[in-house]
Amino acid sequence: MLSQINHRNVLRILGGCFETATPMPVFEFVCNESLYHLIHEKDLSSRISWDNRPRIATEVADALAYLHTGTSKPIVHQDIKSAKNLLDEHCTANVIGFEQSILIPLGKSTVGSVDPYYHSTGQVTEKCDVCSYGVLLLEILTGRKTFEWSETGEGAGFVLVDFAISSMKGNRLHLIFEPCKLKERNREQLMACAELAMKCIIKWKPDERPTMTEAAQELRQIKDIL
Template sequence: MLEDGRIVAVKKSKIVDGGDQEVRQFINEIVIFSQIIHRNVVKLLSCCLETEISLLVYEFIANGTLSKYIHKQNEEFSLTWEMTLRVAIEVAGALAYLHSQAACPIYHRDIKSSNILLDDKYRAKVADFGTSRSVSIDQTHLTTLVHGTFGYLDPEYLQSSQFTDKSDVYSFGVVLAELLTGEKTDVRVMKDGGKEEIMKVANLAKRCLNLNGRKRPTMKEVVAELEGIQLSVNTSNHAHQNLANVAYVQPQEITEAWDVVSTSTGPCTDGGSSSCDAQPLLTVKTV
């Protein structure tokens, strides 16, 4: 906690003195963050590299990692299908921003569910930019030693050591598959999501995981598809709600309406000189 009462998160180096590689990652993270302004990227507030243990100070993200909501039992709270789609869109939007809207294109290089945080409103925040790299606009790839988390690594990158924007797309595809098939998530997806929507997201994840990077969509295209699915979900929910509102009429109101017709009497003219009691036009038997 800071003096003004704000809660922050502090990341400190694991190695005391001589941890050059880790210090370089901290410095790289600072440089990367200086180029980023996006609501779905965690904010770096301050740093200290001149002490025995290097420190980075971030905004505190209250609800922890996306991973724990996918893979660990949480009886108090679980993501709904609607929230899952929103989180996927927010992460995809942050990556699309890094790839094509930041001052220079940025490759995250370590997208995974444990590097995606959820704030107090369960909005996604992409974190951990220690291995990220910015590239010039005319560059199509980055040749580096293979680094990342196995299971999320692009197979092409593993073979060639060439990291591209489509390598981040592959990692995102793994996260999307986790959101659909995680132990805790799977039950909720089948309960809340429509079959057509689930299949669309599953097919998108499959395309992101194509072994041929050129056949994977860009993150911009991923965002557009997910937003289209989200729109169809919202439209469908709105339509169902309207149908429910129209269909819900109190049985008592129906009975009363028919009673007015079935028991009323009115004038029966005979040359305008007399009137007589009218018989009900319709007899209604209420059940």
């Protein structure tokens, strides 16, 4: 199924190597870093302008919408995060990492980015990807990691989703952005993106979350705000 995927924002699989104990897929080459490194490495973060981030988020949404509805059988990625997205020389998103597309073992996933409904019920649907995408969208918008250990070594550390939810409940969702990034000219656009991210995350019942197609369409409308 993976070899039949044909989408500009999904890294193309060329074949496989079966000469090792564990078969290894062979993908096309992308010369840039992962989205995670380009967002969080201080020396690299300037390479992704804040004007480009909504575009990158839209490209990832398009890729997931394709996986959910554009293939012969729906593919649930189940491990959507910034480390599983490569950017090429044009800063175009390429979704990778289908190792967990069948089942995520409990306790093996990234802190703060996995659907809590899945953990409670074990039911895997396309809306699991929607929840994880909402977390990724927050990460793209804020430039903050989904989870950071406490600098003092005490407590559980910083969880981006928890901070965003508490900020939204207090009608202070703008606090998730650094003041230097939430400028007057992009405030409306970034806040609309943040509100979309929260739609993907906070709805407990998967049916209440948007589909990835709907999320991609909304992002395009948001991009037209400016």
